[in-house]
Amino acid sequence: MSVSANSTGTPLLEVEKLKVEFDTRRGLVQGLRGVTLSIGRGETLGVVGESGSGKSVTAQAVMGLIDLPGRIASGDIRWKGRSLLGSDGERYARDIRGKEVAMVFQDPMTSLNPVLKIGTQIGEVLERHLGMTRAQARNRAEELLAAVGISAPGRRLDQYPHEFSGGMRQRVMIAMAIACEPELLIADEPTTALDVTIQAQILELLAELQQSLGLSVVLITHDLGVVAGLCHRVAVMYAGQIIETGLAEDVFERPAHPYTQGLLRSTPRLDEVSDRLVSIEGTPPNLVTPPEGCSFQQRCPLSGEACRKAPKLEHIRPDAEAACWRPSVPAWATPLMSPTFP
Amino acid sequence: MAIPMPVTTPVATARNAAQRPTLLSRLDEFGRELWQDKLGTLGFAVIVALLLMAILAPLLAPYDPAAQSVISRLKPPAWLPKGSWEHILGTDHLGRDVLSRVIYGARASLLVGVLVVLFAGSFGVVLGLWAGFRGGRTDSIIMRIVDVQVAFPGLLLILLVISVIGPSMATMIIVLVVTNWMVYARVVRGIVLSVRQTPYVEAAEMIGCKTSRVIFRHILPNLTSPLLTLGILEFTNIVLAEAALSFLGLGVQPPATSWGLDVANGRDYIFVAWWLITFPGLSIATTVLAVNLFASWVRVTTDPQEREKRFAYQRAKLAARRARRSPQAQSSEAKSQGGRS
Amino acid sequence: MGGFLLRRIGQGLLVVIGVTVIVFIATRMVGDPVKVMLPLSATDAQRAAFAQQIGLDRPIATQFVDFVSDMARLDFGDSLWQRRPALDVVLERLPNTLKLIGAGLGLAILLSLPLGAIAALRPGGWVDRTTVFVGLFGLSLPQFWFGLLMIVFFAVTLGWLPTSGMGGARYYILPAITLALPSLARLVMLVRSSMIDELNQQYVRTARAKGLHFKRVVMVHAMRNTLVPFVTLAGWELISALAGYTVVVETVFAWPGLGLTAMQAIQKSDLFLLQAIVFTVAVLIVVINVGLDVIYKLIDPRIRLA
Numbered sequence: 001m002s003v004s005a006n007s008t009g010t011p012l013l014e015v016e017k018l019k020v021e022f023d024t025r026r027g028l029v030q031g032l033r034g035v036t037l038s039i040g041r042g043e044t045l046g047v048v049g050e051s052g053s054g055k056s057v058t059a060q061a062v063m064g065l066i067d068l069p070g071r072i073a074s075g076d077i078r079w080k081g082r083s084l085l086g087s088d089g090e091r092y093a094r095d096i097r098g099k100e101v102a103m104v105f106q107d108p109m110t111s112l113n114p115v116l117k118i119g120t121q122i123g124e125v126l127e128r129h130l131g132m133t134r135a136q137a138r139n140r141a142e143e144l145l146a147a148v149g150i151s152a153p154g155r156r157l158d159q160y161p162h163e164f165s166g167g168m169r170q171r172v173m174i175a176m177a178i179a180c181e182p183e184l185l186i187a188d189e190p191t192t193a194l195d196v197t198i199q200a201q202i203l204e205l206l207a208e209l210q211q212s213l214g215l216s217v218v219l220i221t222h223d224l225g226v227v228a229g230l231c232h233r234v235a236v237m238y239a240g241q242i243i244e245t246g247l248a249e250d251v252f253e254r255p256a257h258p259y260t261q262g263l264l265r266s267t268p269r270l271d272e273v274s275d276r277l278v279s280i281e282g283t284p285p286n287l288v289t290p291p292e293g294c295s296f297q298q299r300c301p302l303s304g305e306a307c308r309k310a311p312k313l314e315h316i317r318p319d320a321e322a323a324c325w326r327p328s329v330p331a332w333a334t335p336l337m338s339p340t341f342p
Numbered sequence: 343m344a345i346p347m348p349v350t351t352p353v354a355t356a357r358n359a360a361q362r363p364t365l366l367s368r369l370d371e372f373g374r375e376l377w378q379d380k381l382g383t384l385g386f387a388v389i390v391a392l393l394l395m396a397i398l399a400p401l402l403a404p405y406d407p408a409a410q411s412v413i414s415r416l417k418p419p420a421w422l423p424k425g426s427w428e429h430i431l432g433t434d435h436l437g438r439d440v441l442s443r444v445i446y447g448a449r450a451s452l453l454v455g456v457l458v459v460l461f462a463g464s465f466g467v468v469l470g471l472w473a474g475f476r477g478g479r480t481d482s483i484i485m486r487i488v489d490v491q492v493a494f495p496g497l498l499l500i501l502l503v504i505s506v507i508g509p510s511m512a513t514m515i516i517v518l519v520v521t522n523w524m525v526y527a528r529v530v531r532g533i534v535l536s537v538r539q540t541p542y543v544e545a546a547e548m549i550g551c552k553t554s555r556v557i558f559r560h561i562l563p564n565l566t567s568p569l570l571t572l573g574i575l576e577f578t579n580i581v582l583a584e585a586a587l588s589f590l591g592l593g594v595q596p597p598a599t600s601w602g603l604d605v606a607n608g609r610d611y612i613f614v615a616w617w618l619i620t621f622p623g624l625s626i627a628t629t630v631l632a633v634n635l636f637a638s639w640v641r642v643t644t645d646p647q648e649r650e651k652r653f654a655y656q657r658a659k660l661a662a663r664r665a666r667r668s669p670q671a672q673s674s675e676a677k678s679q680g681g682r683s
Numbered sequence: 684m685g686g687f688l689l690r691r692i693g694q695g696l697l698v699v700i701g702v703t704v705i706v707f708i709a710t711r712m713v714g715d716p717v718k719v720m721l722p723l724s725a726t727d728a729q730r731a732a733f734a735q736q737i738g739l740d741r742p743i744a745t746q747f748v749d750f751v752s753d754m755a756r757l758d759f760g761d762s763l764w765q766r767r768p769a770l771d772v773v774l775e776r777l778p779n780t781l782k783l784i785g786a787g788l789g790l791a792i793l794l795s796l797p798l799g800a801i802a803a804l805r806p807g808g809w810v811d812r813t814t815v816f817v818g819l820f821g822l823s824l825p826q827f828w829f830g831l832l833m834i835v836f837f838a839v840t841l842g843w844l845p846t847s848g849m850g851g852a853r854y855y856i857l858p859a860i861t862l863a864l865p866s867l868a869r870l871v872m873l874v875r876s877s878m879i880d881e882l883n884q885q886y887v888r889t890a891r892a893k894g895l896h897f898k899r900v901v902m903v904h905a906m907r908n909t910l911v912p913f914v915t916l917a918g919w920e921l922i923s924a925l926a927g928y929t930v931v932v933e934t935v936f937a938w939p940g941l942g943l944t945a946m947q948a949i950q951k952s953d954l955f956l957l958q959a960i961v962f963t964v965a966v967l968i969v970v971i972n973v974g975l976d977v978i979y980k981l982i983d984p985r986i987r988l989a
Contacts, residue, residue: 069653623831
């Protein structure tokens with residue numbers, strides 16, 4: 001039960017049977033319920049799902065950002081085969097985070113420190129990981145700003161975040177993330193907080209950087225169109241688990257899991273006339289007391305006796321897996337169309 | 343102290359039946375939440391006890407607090423040699439009973455505290471609402487006054503005014519109201535401004551709700567929690583200010599009693615009669631401490647994030663303790679959960 | 684920046700004018716300086732002569748003009764108690780108050796930053812519990828009472844430190860601690876809660892995701908943001924100490940500063956001296972406010988001094 005990398009050798013990042021819990025007053029919320037995935041070199045993985053499905057929690061776990069009341073209950077996270085958990089792992093993790101694996105966050109308005117200059121915030125990564133002097137870091141930071149398409153970078157180094165627009169701040173965040181030429185970039189809904197026109201620019205920038213730096217990218221989003229445009233592979237998450245994974249084109253053309261089918265069906269399209277938007281009836285299950293068996297059964301038109309038992313993620317085709325007892329059966333009457341590929 | 347203990351079933355069902363929480367269910371919830379925080383409960387209990395003490399002073403005090411007796415001057419507390427149970431906390435330099443004075447002293451502190459918070463609070467809230475709602479000139483004039491007042495040499499001005507007018511309890515209350523309303527105005531204005539920009543208030547205004555309705559239904563609910571906390575904290579400031587002014591001889595005047603005044607009286611005798619400053623001072627400290635404990639509970643309880651965090655820490659500590667006791671317990675727990683999913 | 688300073692100074696002038704008006708109303712219209720300042724035994728002739736001497740027999744408008752022009756020329760009249768210009772007395776005592784505030788507030792500021800930060804990093808740890816304890820007690824103990832207890836304990840019982848007055852460094856210890864206590868309590872609680880807030884901010888997650896050392900995340904990222912409210916509160920503490928909150932400490936420890944002088948002026952019914960003190964402190968507060976604004980600007984780039 002794994003989302004296997006299609007490149008050879010050890011994958012860069014492996015997440016294995018990861019469980020994350022949040023101890024809240026309402027009860028123990030099971031944020032991640034056994035997530036397994038891996039990313040190879042140069043690969044782009046899209047992680048999709050609705051809010052609360054566990055996409056962001058997965059990224060946070062990799063970056064060591066799970067704080068109280070949350071905790072990693074079990075499972076493992078490995079970078080180039082070495083665990084990032086436990087006291088040894090954490091020491092190792094501190095050296096690779098920001099250097100070999102970097103992250104871009106959702107909200108550029110709050111992700112930068114308001115009282116430190118942009119130059120300082122980019123420079124400190126370089127000083128920390130590459131041992132640069134302040135002057136060297138400053139020169140490099142200027143190059144980085146230019147690389148992410150910010151004009152007059154020398155002058156902007158001495159400015160503060162509030163002097164930048166949202167899109168510009170996200171460019172700064174990206175500059176900061178690629179400062180040490182990482183091998184993996186995790187982008188957690190990098191365009192959600194931005195204007196539509198800016199969104200396209202940022203995605204374009206990410207695609208460019210991926211090409212020129214040979215980056216692996218994990219792109220977390222709820223926007224299927226974004227995944228279609230950028231990602232080789234896609235993993236669909238629901239209620240703290242991965243329920244379907246495969247090559248992006250494949251998943252969009254032949255979605256196996258009823259949830260994926262529903263998700264695609266509810267994506268509005270430009271090339272098709274329709275009167276109304278369709279949605280999946282019902283709401284995701286409460287993760288304090290997740291249902292026995294398949295977590296989607298309450299909303300699934302196909303659910304039956306078998307669904308009382310939890311399905312495992314299993315190969316339905318080479319390179320494609322789904323966690324469903326009746327995979328690839330059309331669940332909804334409306335014909336499916338995949339989002340446009342550029 | 344009797345804290346309402348949870349009477350779960352009837353109240354809970356009553357609440358499920360009627361969506362709106364009744365007064366009884368609210369009281370019950372209040373009691374249950376408070377009981378979780380032992381220090382908050384203690385603070386609340388002490389506050390209630392102090393209130394009772396102030397109200398029932400004539401019944402509780404063994405002597406008239408002003409009654410002097412030359413024969414029994416500077417008697418130590420009962421448990422010391424030479425002390426007697428006639429004067430449990432001893433007597434002062436005029437032979438007055440310290441316990442009775444401490445009991446009556448609660449009246450001055452609580453009265454001044456409550457009145458000043460009430461008057462300064464109402465005045466400040468009204469001005470803050472007005473400034474926040476009218477905006478423009480009204481707002482800038484009111485806020486300018488608030489700003490200027492904050493930059494005033496406050497206490498010195500109070501001293502000057504009191505010394506000219508002549509010290510009395512009424513003077514003190516007026517002066518404290520005049521110098522303490524600004525903080526309420528500032529807080530209320532800030533909240534009104536931010537709440538007015540929220541979509542739901544804009545929507546309410548757009549569909550033509552009356553201003554009074556917007557204020558009472560939409561804005562006041564947002565004010566209650568911060569104002570409650572602010573009022574409680576200001577109360578402690580006023581109690582301390584009253585004590586300080588009375589200590590300096592500019593507040594409550596003899597023959598009336600006040601804890602601050604008594605500490606001042608006892609000051610000349612600290613070498614021979616430590617109890618004269620100890621008990622009134624302790625009373626002030628206890629009052630303020632109790633209110634602060636209660637206030638910190640109120641603050642945490644009205645802040646959902648703080649609440650979650652507090653809960654999480656308690657759980658984490660518990661889990662750590664459990665793990666130390668039996669390392670197997672946790673792993674088997676994890677296994678059973680793993681099997682389920 | 685220049686325009687801003689000018690406007691700030693203009694606002695300050697407004698404060699000083701406000702103080703002047705209030706002092707005038709309080710002393711000339713509400714109260715009767717003759718009754719306050721002369722002994723009960725004074726004859727009617729003496730009262731009339733005194734009234735004429737300070738100009739009370741003239742119309743109220745003329746009095747006000749005279750009063751304002753006296754203030755503007757820093758002529759506060761002679762102190763009745765000391766029989767010399769009131770301003771001289773004020774300027775002689777002011778440094779003592781400033782030294783006391785420097786020692787007390789300095790102590791509070793130096794202790795509150797590390798204590799509050801450590802408490803925020805380990806909630807529930809022993810530093811945190813000590814901090815909350817110091818905070819609660821500092822806010823709850825009446826300052827004058829705490830001072831008296833310290834005198835009883837350290838000066839009288841143990842005999843380690845002088846009971847009162849001003850002298851070498853040993854004389855500073857008790858008054859400075861007493862003055863520091865409530866400020867320390869407020870500051871340390873602020874640092875603690877502000878650090879807890881800041882450590883939960885998104886930019887701290889960014890900093891952690893960058894792999895920065897924990898120390899840098901706390902001391903540079905979170906601390907720089909905590910300094911913004913910290914400076915505001917510390918400035919407020921400084922101003923309120925000047926605004927008369929040293930009166931209590933100076934009275935308890937017989938510290939020969941402005942606060943004690945104010946109390947003595949009240950006892951001696953020396954209205955002119957009291958006026959001079961209030962006026963001087965008002966000007967001082969205005970000056971400090973302008974200085975604080977410049978510091979805010981240095982710490983928080985979002986504040987625009989336009």
